[in-house]
Amino acid sequence: QVQLQESGPGLVKPSETLSLTCTVSGGSISSYYWSWIRQPPGKGLEWIGYIYYSGSTNYNPSLKSRVTISVDTSKNQFSLKLSSVTAADTAVYYCAREMKGELRVPSALPKGSLRTQYYYYMDVWGKGTTVTVSS
Amino acid sequence: SYELTQPLSVSVALGQTARITCGGNNIGSKNVHWYQQKPGQAPVLVIYRDSNRPSGIPERFSGSNSGNTATLTISRAQAGDEADYYCQVWDSSSWVFGGGTKLTVL
Numbered sequence: 001q002v003q004l005q006e007s008g009p010g011l012v013k014p015s016e017t018l019s020l021t022c023t024v025s026g027g028s029i030s031s032y033y034w035s036w037i038r039q040p041p042g043k044g045l046e047w048i049g050y051i052y053y054s055g056s057t058n059y060n061p062s063l064k065s066r067v068t069i070s071v072d073t074s075k076n077q078f079s080l081k082l083s084s085v086t087a088a089d090t091a092v093y094y095c096a097r098e099m100k101g102e103l104r105v106p107s108a109l110p111k112g113s114l115r116t117q118y119y120y121y122m123d124v125w126g127k128g129t130t131v132t133v134s135s
Numbered sequence: 136s137y138e139l140t141q142p143l144s145v146s147v148a149l150g151q152t153a154r155i156t157c158g159g160n161n162i163g164s165k166n167v168h169w170y171q172q173k174p175g176q177a178p179v180l181v182i183y184r185d186s187n188r189p190s191g192i193p194e195r196f197s198g199s200n201s202g203n204t205a206t207l208t209i210s211r212a213q214a215g216d217e218a219d220y221y222c223q224v225w226d227s228s229s230w231v232f233g234g235g236t237k238l239t240v241l
Contacts, residue, residue: 035230037230044221044232044233044234044235045170045178045221045223045232045235046232047229047230047231047232050230058228058229060229060230061136061229094177094178099183101183101184103184119166119184119225120225121166121168121180121183121184121223122168122170122178122180122223123180123183123189125177125178125179126177127176127177128177
């Protein structure tokens with residue numbers, strides 16, 4: 001089955017750039033969305049952003065100015081860069097796959113017809129990697 | 136931005152039924168997913184699209200979603216169900232997580 005593994009430095013200095021890679025094994029990176037999520041110590045989950053295998057991205061508005069997510073399909077990897085880090089960026093960072101589901105729902109027109117609605121959920125997660133921001 | 140509200144903690148006696156709620160404005164119109172996270176481990180999907188169980192998740196886990204509240208129900212609670220539980224929805228082009236609920240099995 002598909003497995004994800006995060007890798008990268010565990011310690012980053014303030015104001016520098018955090019760089020992590022997620023390696024996908026047991027399956028292809030193609031045809032899926034891939035997300036980064038983080039969890040500060042003792043706190044909840046925060047979505048950072050996702051990338052489609054084709055390279056299109058979407059970021060959390062609260063982090064958008066500092067985040068870049070990229071993909072390397074030849075290596076079955078995707079990566080996260082978070083710039084200008086502070087102590088508040090100290091967290092466990094997870095990568096996850098977004099699985100796509102389909103639902104047939106009533107369509108407005110033509111009357112009585114159905115349309116396909118897609119939804120997504122995170123079905124596979126990496127084990128996480130701890131990143132500490134400190135001088 | 137959209138907010139999901141979960142109780143900080145829920146307690147349940149061994150073998151009884153636990154219910155964890157996730158509140159949000161008209162959440163019934165959204166697809167809600169639930170994750171279980173045990174200490175030191177990554178989250179695990181336990182319910183997707185309101186009430187669907189992934190393969191390998193016990194039937195004791197079920198979900199519902201209506202109005203302004205989604206609920207994760209754990210029947211016949213076991214010691215191994217002790218964990219943090221997070222609800223999640225997609226809103227305005229972003230994933231949103233609830234703050235998490237710590238389930239204690241007494």
